[in-house]
Amino acid sequence: PVWNADNCIQCEFCSYVCPHAAIRPVAMTDDEVAKAPKDMKIKDLNGVPGYKFSIVISDMDCLGCGSCVNVCPGMKGNKALEMKNLDDALKAEQVYFDYAVELPEKQEVIDKFKIDSVKGSQFKQPLLEFSGACAGCGETPYAKLITQLFGDRMYISNATGCTSIWGNSSPSTPYTVNKEGHGPAWDNSLFEDNAEFGYGMHLAQKTLRENLKKQAVALAEKDSSVKAAVDKWIETFDSTALNTAATNELLKALEGNSAPEAKELIKNKDFLAKKSQWIFGGDGWAYDIGFGGLDHVLASGEDVNVFVFNTEVYSNTGGQSSKATPTGAVAQFAAGGKEIKQKDLAAIAMSYGYVYVAQVSMGANMNQLVKALSEAEAYNGPSLIIGYAPCINHRIRVGMGKDMDEEKTAVDAGYWNLFRFNPAAETNKFTLDSKAATIPYQDFLDGEARYTALKKVNAEKADRLFKAAADNAEKHFAHLQGLVELYK
Numbered sequence: 001p002v003w004n005a006d007n008c009i010q011c012e013f014c015s016y017v018c019p020h021a022a023i024r025p026v027a028m029t030d031d032e033v034a035k036a037p038k039d040m041k042i043k044d045l046n047g048v049p050g051y052k053f054s055i056v057i058s059d060m061d062c063l064g065c066g067s068c069v070n071v072c073p074g075m076k077g078n079k080a081l082e083m084k085n086l087d088d089a090l091k092a093e094q095v096y097f098d099y100a101v102e103l104p105e106k107q108e109v110i111d112k113f114k115i116d117s118v119k120g121s122q123f124k125q126p127l128l129e130f131s132g133a134c135a136g137c138g139e140t141p142y143a144k145l146i147t148q149l150f151g152d153r154m155y156i157s158n159a160t161g162c163t164s165i166w167g168n169s170s171p172s173t174p175y176t177v178n179k180e181g182h183g184p185a186w187d188n189s190l191f192e193d194n195a196e197f198g199y200g201m202h203l204a205q206k207t208l209r210e211n212l213k214k215q216a217v218a219l220a221e222k223d224s225s226v227k228a229a230v231d232k233w234i235e236t237f238d239s240t241a242l243n244t245a246a247t248n249e250l251l252k253a254l255e256g257n258s259a260p261e262a263k264e265l266i267k268n269k270d271f272l273a274k275k276s277q278w279i280f281g282g283d284g285w286a287y288d289i290g291f292g293g294l295d296h297v298l299a300s301g302e303d304v305n306v307f308v309f310n311t312e313v314y315s316n317t318g319g320q321s322s323k324a325t326p327t328g329a330v331a332q333f334a335a336g337g338k339e340i341k342q343k344d345l346a347a348i349a350m351s352y353g354y355v356y357v358a359q360v361s362m363g364a365n366m367n368q369l370v371k372a373l374s375e376a377e378a379y380n381g382p383s384l385i386i387g388y389a390p391c392i393n394h395r396i397r398v399g400m401g402k403d404m405d406e407e408k409t410a411v412d413a414g415y416w417n418l419f420r421f422n423p424a425a426e427t428n429k430f431t432l433d434s435k436a437a438t439i440p441y442q443d444f445l446d447g448e449a450r451y452t453a454l455k456k457v458n459a460e461k462a463d464r465l466f467k468a469a470a471d472n473a474e475k476h477f478a479h480l481q482g483l484v485e486l487y488k
Contacts, residue, residue: 001068001081002090003055005041008080010053012122014068016366017404019137021129021144022062025122026100027109028052040096048112055080056097059090061129065136066401071363101125104179115149116374118366127151127183131174133166136400138389138407139309140166141362142369143280146307147175149373150276152182153240155205157198159281159290160191162391163309167280185275191285195293195306198279202304208271212264213237216250219261226262229253233272238303238380243274276377279306284314286386287343295348298355298382305376305383308345311391341472349384350421350483356383357421363404364388364411365418368433372420379424388416395449406447413437413444414473417480421487430487432480441470 001014001023012025027045028036033052036042045053069081084090105125113120127147133140139162147154156175158164166174168188177183189197213234220230229250236242251269254262265272279297286294286308297304312325325342349355356379358372369387376383388410390396390403398405410416414437421430445451445466455462 001057001062001066002084002093003041003057004078004080004082005043005054006080007075007078008043008055009073009075010046010119011073012119013071013073013366014055014081015122016118016145017067017071017141017362018144019065019067019133019135019140020061020063020131021126022058023068024056024097024100024126026054026056026103027106027123028054028100028103029106032103037095037099040099045109048109051106051109054096054100056100057093058097058130059086059094063135067136067404070402071404116370118370121145121148121370124148125178127176127178128167128174129176131166132169133162134392134400136390136403137166138311138391138400138403139163139282139387142307142309142360142387142389143167145362145370146278146373147184149370150240150278150377151184152178152180153244153273154184154276154278155198155201156184156186156278156280157194157201158186158188159194159279159285160188161282161285161314162311163280163282164188192289193293194281194285194290195279195297198277198304198306199297199300199302202277202302205271205275205277206302208268209237209274212268212272215261215264219257219259219265223257223259223262226250226253226257236274238274240274240276240377247273277304279304281306281308282314283308283310283312286310287345291345298349298384299352301354301381303380303382306385308384308386309389310386311389311393312342341469344476346384346386346419346421354381354423355421356381356423358383358385359388359417359419360385361388361407361411361416361418363407364416365433368418368420375420375422379422381423393450395453397447397449409439409444409447412439413441414470414477415441415444417477419480419483421483428484428488430480430483432484436477437473441473442466445469 015024033042040054042052042054045051066083069079069083072079072081074080110120110123115121115124126144128144131140158167168186175184175186216230220227233246233250236246254266346357346359349357356376358376360369360372362369372385376385388407390406392400396406411418411434418433419431420433423429
């Protein structure tokens with residue numbers, strides 16, 4: 001992709017959807033502009049006087065999927081990005097990216113647009129970059145966004161599968177750190193016990209912090225000079241958004257303090273701040289092999305966040321059918337089209353009443369996605385977010401460069417629904433974020449060879465299964481509408 005500054009409206013959709021974090025917006029001061037490489041394209045930053053703006057592209061890390069160009073609205077229909085062959089002229093632009101990523105983040109700019117917005121989130125450094133995922137991957141944009149929101153303070157337990165392969169093909173890893181050296185602490189568990197593994201990570205940090213809280217309270221009782229800092233730290237104890245700053249203030253207050261409690265707190269300073277615990281995995285893990293553990297962890301009531309990358313098949317091992325595979329889809333072990341309807345994992349989780357649950361689709365509603373992630377992380381209890389993720393196993397006819405269009409079509413056809421169930425809300429706990437189907441259900445199916453393949457070999461069976469799938473979708477949407485009324 002090549003950026004045309006004149007056509008750019010600074011929406012930052014391109015960065016938001018990039019599977020490999022190869023395209024990014026940057027806010028620059030006048031001094032940074034003066035030091036920028038020659039001929040770097042720069043314009044005024046809309047909405048924040050005194051700052052300049054640029055879109056930088058790592059041509060040597062981009063896989064050329066074109067997803068960024070596809071979502072770019074441009075100025076009056078003229079796109080701000082254009083795909084061009086990677087030649088020496090383009091390679092020369094790598095210097096702009098290399099310069100920009102070394103610049104410090106501009107907190108004033110992030111605060112202006114708000115981090116829990118599409119635009120504000122993209123001024124945060126992605127702490128997942130340049131993975132080995134397929135060009136146009138539907139999974140990595142979700143994970144990348146989560147690291148932009150919470151990555152400097154997050155732990156990740158990752159089920160074996162596609163997310164662990166692009167997440168850490170040792171000896172390299174795409175997870176990285178910010179300029180303070182903070183980034184996601186990632187580990188991979190077995191396919192079947194990933195939820196329990198993440199639960200254990202959470203309990204470990206909870207135990208450590210509870211012990212440190214006792215030390216802090218004891219210190220404050222005998223040393224009034226640190227009482228204000230301790231009180232603020234305890235007041236924000238369960239908030240990852242606020243506790244990091246309170247922890248930094250507490251550590252400042254402890255400088256030079258020789259009390260045994262102070263020494264213990266300083267010794268364990270890495271564990272003082274509240275961490276954001278995430279559990280990553282695909283539908284094969286969450287719906288099938290690891291479901292027992294996932295159910296156990298969600299039922300615990302503990303403050304863990306689960307993100308399921310739903311490709312509706314076992315992606316990493318060749319596209320086998322899972323309980324998330326819909327009726328009529330052709331997959332391994334369902335070569336004649338899956339006969340039964342898919343499992344409703346979201347409904348199972350909502351039945352507890354105290355689990356935050358959301359279904360999201362980045363290409364269908366970018367704002368709903370970032371809102372769901374922010375609400376889930378802020379909720380002091382278990383959360384489950386299921387993200388629709390197009391995969392090469394779907395054999396999408398328009399190509400993976402248009403996976404965001406495919407995500408939108410899935411929602412427009414009623415194939416996938418967007419909603420949020422927030423137990424912490426006093427009223428309107430259930431929000432249905434998508435509307436009734438606006439295009440025929442069959443239009444979506446016709447765009448993917450995993451469905452059309454069945455029509456070629458058994459048209460009669462295909463018609464029967466596709467009709468059943470459409471009926472299931474219609475009934476499910478009616479059920480969701482009923483939940484809106486139920487939870488008013």
